[in-house]
Amino acid sequence: MLTRSRSRSTEVEGENSSLSQSQASSVGDSAPYEEVVSRKRRERSLNRKRPTHVAQWMCILPEDPGNQFNCSFVSLKDPKSACARRYLLRRRRGGNCVSVENELYEVMKFSDGPRSWFIDNTLQTDGSLYMCTPIDPLFLALPYLLTAAQTGKSTTLDGILEDQSTVCCQVLEACIEPEQWEHVTDSKKLSNGMKVFKYSWEKTRAWLRGKVEALGSGLEREGVYAGAGSMSTTLVRSSKQSIVSREDYLRYACGVISDYLPKALADRLALDYPSPLESTVGSGKHKRGADGYEDSKAPPNKKGCAISSDGEPLDDYTKLNSTASQPKKVAPLTSAQKALAKVDKKGMKAISSFFSNRNS
Incomplete structure (x- = not known):
């Protein structure tokens, strides 16, 4: 110094x-x-040159033992909200943007109160933790397919992936293999060798149902609670509430998959996995409690009220009040009250006379 x-x-x-x-x-x-x-x-x-601030994040990335991939963050449209979100693009070193070996990951942020990270000799004030999980890039292409389907014509991939952001279209085209488009579209090859695609709801429905089945099997295998309402697996109130059927897992998985779909597709997919309350509306055969399970002790349906032509009820509801017709029971007198009754009250004034008006 x-x-x-x-x-x-x-x-x-x-x-x-x-x-x-x-x-x-x-x-x-x-x-x-x-x-x-x-x-x-x-x-x-x-x-004088001032030191520049370098943005840093603590992120959990997929394993790369041979250091064969390059990782970069890209901004793509969320399939449900259509807002820009951050994703992780993993490309093999030495490859180009059109390589089918590209992988796309969803970046999820976890933040729990004020905290910081010590990174080497620096202090990172943002103590959030970012986790990268793989995502099927075909989910991000569904909004573009729905927009192109409004024309009712088959078109090329360049016509489907039309966006103001050319980077977004290049990333999706690089991450989706040509065979994957067959899961959600009908394709045909023209005489000039060009291949065109057209959105198909039947194929998309089968593809989404396969995703729901796979996720439901995984949840059931891991023992994740998927019953009605939220409940911790360590705080099970009864054996009746701890029983989760296969349909419960499928409905839970359908809700998770719907978070990656546009609203129009999510509503159509939900019709294949109706809730138990919706399936019993109007039937009157089964009643379910608040926990979603069948309740054998459900109260019977209420009797309808018979009304005359004058609009007056025909039933006499006064009979239901049985206490009105019964005489009131007289309480027995105590010993003090009996002694007071034997006292001679001749010549005595009532106590109310002391409170009368003096002028009268």
């Missing part, structure tokens, strides 16, 4: 000696010598 102070004073002396009286007079006769020196110091301090 002492050495830096000495070097700084030497630098100032050099500046003072290098700036002559003739240079000061060339700036202006009215500006004194000390003002010119301070101005030169400010100019040199502003011209």
Whole structure:
């Protein structure tokens, strides 16, 4: 610290000696010598290169033991909200953007209160944790397919993936293999060798149902609770509530898949997995409690009210009030009340006479 102070004073002396009286007079006769020196110091301090802030995040990435992939963040449209979201694009080193070996990952942010990270010799104030999970890029192409389907014509991939952001279209085209388009579209090859595609709801429905079945089997295998409502697996109230059927897992998986679909597709997919309450509306055969399970002790349907032509009810509801017809029971007298009843009250005034008006 002492050495830096000495070097700084030497630098100032050099500046003072290098700036002559003739240079000061060339700036202006009215500006004194000390003002010119301070101005030169400010100019040199502003011209110094300041350290730039490097944005850093703590992120959990997929394993890459051979360091064969390059990772970069890209901004793509969310299939449900159509808003821009951050995704991770993994490309093999030495490849190009049209390689089918590209992988797309969804970036999820986890933040739990104020916290920070120590990264090497720096302090990162953003203590969030980012997790990257693989995602099928075909989900992100569904909104484009729905838009192209409104024309009712078959078109090429360039016509389907039309967006103001060319990077978005290039990433989707690079991550989706040609065989994957057959899951959601009908394709045909023209005479000139060009291949065109047209959106198909039947194929999309079969593809989505396969996703729901696979996810439901995974949830059932891992023992994830998928019953009605949210409940911790360690706080099961009864064996009746802990029983989760196959349909419950499929409905739960359908809700998860719907988070990656446009609203129109999510509503049509939900029709294949109706909730138990919706399936029993109007039937009257089964009643389900608040937990979603069948309740054998459900109350019977209420009896309808018979009304006359004058609009008056025919039933006599006064009979339901049985307490009105019964005489009131007289409480037995206590010993003090019996003794008071035997007292001779002749000549005694009532206590209310003491509170009467004196003028009367």
